[in-house]
Amino acid sequence: MTIAVSELSRTSAAAAALVTLLSALQAMVRDDRTAPLHAEEDRADVEAAKGGDPQAYESLVRRHMRRTLSIAWGIVRNAHDAEDLTQEAFIRGFEKIGSFRSGEAFGPWIYRIVTNLALDSLRRGKRHPTEELSPELPSASRSDARSSESMAAQIDAAIESLPQMQGLVARLFLVEELAHGEIALITGLSEGTIRSHLSHARRKLQQMLGELREEES
Amino acid sequence: MNDDDDLKSLRGAARALRYEPDDPLTYDRIAATVRSRIERPPSLMELFAAWLRPVTAAMAAATVIATVSSMVLATADDEVATTTPEIALLMEDIYRVAE
Numbered sequence: 001m002t003i004a005v006s007e008l009s010r011t012s013a014a015a016a017a018l019v020t021l022l023s024a025l026q027a028m029v030r031d032d033r034t035a036p037l038h039a040e041e042d043r044a045d046v047e048a049a050k051g052g053d054p055q056a057y058e059s060l061v062r063r064h065m066r067r068t069l070s071i072a073w074g075i076v077r078n079a080h081d082a083e084d085l086t087q088e089a090f091i092r093g094f095e096k097i098g099s100f101r102s103g104e105a106f107g108p109w110i111y112r113i114v115t116n117l118a119l120d121s122l123r124r125g126k127r128h129p130t131e132e133l134s135p136e137l138p139s140a141s142r143s144d145a146r147s148s149e150s151m152a153a154q155i156d157a158a159i160e161s162l163p164q165m166q167g168l169v170a171r172l173f174l175v176e177e178l179a180h181g182e183i184a185l186i187t188g189l190s191e192g193t194i195r196s197h198l199s200h201a202r203r204k205l206q207q208m209l210g211e212l213r214e215e216e217s
Numbered sequence: 218m219n220d221d222d223d224l225k226s227l228r229g230a231a232r233a234l235r236y237e238p239d240d241p242l243t244y245d246r247i248a249a250t251v252r253s254r255i256e257r258p259p260s261l262m263e264l265f266a267a268w269l270r271p272v273t274a275a276m277a278a279a280t281v282i283a284t285v286s287s288m289v290l291a292t293a294d295d296e297v298a299t300t301t302p303e304i305a306l307l308m309e310d311i312y313r314v315a316e
Contacts, residue, residue, distance in 0.1 A: 054256050061251050065244055073236035082236065083243060090251040152233040174224060174231040202224050 042106040049097050057097070061090050064107055067176060068114050071186075074171045075118035085121060089114035108178075108185035115168070115186055122164075151209065158208040162201055169194050170201035 041063065048056030068089060073082035093110050100109060155174065159167045169187060172178045173194075180191045187194070238244075 054252065057255060058248060058252055061248055062244075065247050069238070069243070069247070070236040074234075079236075079238060079243075083238070083247060086247050087250045087254075090247070091254045094251070094255045149233070151230045155227060155231050156234050170224075171234075174228055175234045177228055177232075198224060205224070205227065 039105055043102075046097065046100060046106055047102070049094070050100070054094075057094055060093075060106055060110075064110055065090070067107070068110055071111055071172070071176060072114050072118050074175065075115065075168065076121060081121065082118075085114055085117050089117055092117075105182075105185070108182045111182075112186045112188070119164075154208050155205060158205045159201070161208075162204060165189070166197040166200055169197040173198055174201075 042060060045056040045059045049060065065086060069082055069086045072085040072089070073079065076082055076085065089110060092113055096113075100106070159170045159174070161167075162170060165187065169183055169189070172183045172186065173180075178186070180194050183189075183194050184191050189197075
């Protein structure tokens, strides 16, 4: 009986790992955000956009708008506001492209603009009601999907429970999978502060995910 | 396992939290709005503002330069006024020694 239970839990763990892997693969196919920040392609388009070429700028917009929109949504948590902020960020980006330093990465630069706009909009308090995200997960097994879904929900709840800047740093690191240096460029914080925020986020996540595991067992 | 490794192990689950709009046309709409705004010819007011901005900056710079120059000249005049009697006094001294 004990062997049967342990076999069952091993199978369930393997299925959960498979679901996570499938989810990651599906997201990679669907989304270009897992790719590096397109530095080479961006450089030529930035130079052309500096010369006033709107088509080159549109290429930059198309390359970076998915992540820009997701970052905006993560802060304001409203689809309508996130779309408006993304548009505004790219328009401002075009207006300021002349001051963009050659050799700098375009991605973190535009993410910084949208982050500042989103934080400003929160400060002004002019926004629509917040929305909940329903994570898209493969339905290989209902219980496994439910387990991954509740894990994502716990991560989201943990991030939301953190102070604003800590939550932002945790979201950029975990959800958008950005590196410390990129997060530093976006938020204007030092890498040391980012590590400290992430350490705090990890403790919070450990606590919340521990509670979730206890509930499940 | 350090903090980073610990957190990176959660990235797989956290990826589901990336925002994907329900409306598939959202991305096209964003690109179209940005395109229309950056390709729009500037209005008369924008052209006027673009012309006025450097003129205002040049006038402000000229005002600052004029103010600083007049202050420097005034200080130099004061110095001349205070040093002249000393020279006279010195010459007087020399004259007295020669005597």
